[in-house]
Structure formats: C-alpha cells, structure tokens
Amino acid sequence: MKTEFTFGDIVSVAGYENRIFYVEAWREVKETDEWGVSEYVEFELTDAINGEFLDAFETDLRLVCRKQFAEDYLLAYDVTDYPEPAGPSFHFMDDFSFGIGYAKKKAVGMAREPKETPKTARALSAQEVAKRKRKTDELLDEYNDNMRLYESFGDAEYKTKADGVMAKLRREADE
Template sequence: MKPKFAIGDIVAVDGYKDRIFYVDCWREVKQHEEYGAFDYVEYDLTDAINGEWLEADSADLRLVCRKAASEDFLMTYDMTNYPEPTSTAQHFTDGYVLGIDYAKEEAVGMAKEPKETPKTARVASAQEVAKRKRETDELLDKYIDLMTLYELIGDEDYKTYADAVMTKLRREAGE
C-alpha cells in the first residue's frame, strides 16, 4: 500500500477549514472485522502554524504543498485570520479519542486551556534565515577588514586569515 502523502508534505484536512498541517508520519492499518478485512493509511499531522496535533485518514486530506517546496510556501503564507486551534487535546478526524466517541462539535466547544505558543514553522524558518544572513554578513565584514589590512600593511598573516574566512564562507554556502 503506497501512501498518497509523504512525510513533510503540507495538507488540508476536511473539517478544519483554512488550516494547514504537516504530515509527521503515516502508517498502514489492516483492520479485521467479522465480515472481512480492509487496509487503509492513517496520518499523524501537526498544524503548521500553531502546532496542534491531529490524526487523519487519507480520504480526509488534500495536498497543499509537497515537502520540497514547503519552506518557501510557509515563508509567503498569509497567517492573517488563521483559525485558532480547536483545543489543546489530540484529535482524530473520525471522532474517536482514546476509544470514546466524541463529536467534533463537542471538541470545538471544549474550554481552551492556556498554552505556550510554539514557534511556527514560518517564524522558525524566518529566524533561521535571519541568523544565517547575519553570520554571512559578519564573515564578509571580517574578510573585507582582513584584506584591507593586508593591502595596507602587506603582512601575509592577514592574507592567510582572509583566505580562511573565505573558505568558511564557501563551505557554508555549499551546505
């Protein structure tokens, strides 16, 4: 059985309007009942913006973005009016939580507990980009300073240090 969605893909889930989720993992399920057996794939999902966890059947999912483009997608994603999580509890799209039948409407009406706001993928990614840019700018400044000193003073040590900084810049750019 081949899953429709890969780990890291971004999907939308029926019943969770205007929300997007990362695919965390998938599992093949073979269910045996009195009148037969059937196979299906279940997915564990995490809300890409607020971190809420959800379990869903493949029939309830729609692809929004493949993993390869997910970071770019989230960098440009408009979070204005993004829906709040329904609760801090885990959710199953078929309405079962730990074997007890709950209607989705009841889960939505549950009192919200205060929670820490987790870093969203977009915020974490933007912070990572800013950090890398800052580090690159610092290395470039250092390289320019060392080359200026080399040209003014002529000491080969400055040239050696500048070459080491350039090697580090190239190595990080290749990663």
C-alpha cells in the same frame, strides 16, 4: 501500501479547511472483522502554523504543497485570519463519509495563490515550536534507546549516555 503523501508535505484536512498541516507519520492499518478485511492509512499531522496535533484518514487529506517547497510556501502564506488552536488536545477524524466529495469542494483559502507577505512573528513562532518538538522527540528517542540497551545488557555506558540525554532535555525545557 502506497500513499499519495509523504513526510513533510503540507496538506489540508476535511473539516479543517482554513488550516494547513505537516505530514509527520502514517500508519498502515489492516483490520479484520466478521465481514472481511479492510486496509486503510491513518496520518499523524501537525498544524503548520500553531503546532496542534491531528490524526486523520488519507481520504480526508488534500495535498497543498510538497515537502521540498514547504518552506517557501510558508514564507509567503498569509496567517492573518488563521484560526487559533482549540487547545492542547488531540483530534481524531473517525467519520469515513466526511471525506466523500471533499476533493470536489474548493478548500477555503487553499485554492488561491499565497499573498506576498513578510514572515510574521506567528509563523516564526510556529516554526520554532515545530523545530523544538522535533528536537525533543529525537532526544526522547535517544534516551529510550539507551535505557533499553542499559536494561538489556547492564552496561553502565548506556546509562551514562541516557543521563546525558536527560540533562539535555532538562536544559531544553528551561529555555
């Protein structure tokens, strides 16, 4: 299934017009029920400014900026009136009809060119949070891989590597 968006693209989401999100991952879903088969794509998103997570359907997304231009776009993005995060929760867009006509609407704050402003502390903080999240995810993946290999083969070398990764994770958490 081909999608319009790719990893690292910045998108806006129906219902979250004043916010921008990074595309982190997507799932191709093929659902079969008594009426037939439906296929759709679900995206995992991270708020580009405050790091909040969101799941949304492809029909609810609108491209703001491609990955290769994302850093420059964020450097110039005005976060003055950017909404505060709702909290450390996950949000799921589950109303397919919500996205109908969204592409026709002018997303508030997305249609105008970004203002030339220096990088704010908030934007720097959000980028730092996103960078730390990616680093933590990579370390957790490495830890889980080594533990699976250790459990499968019983080789102590994998357990040693997993313990080293866990030590890195603890150091990261203390910083």
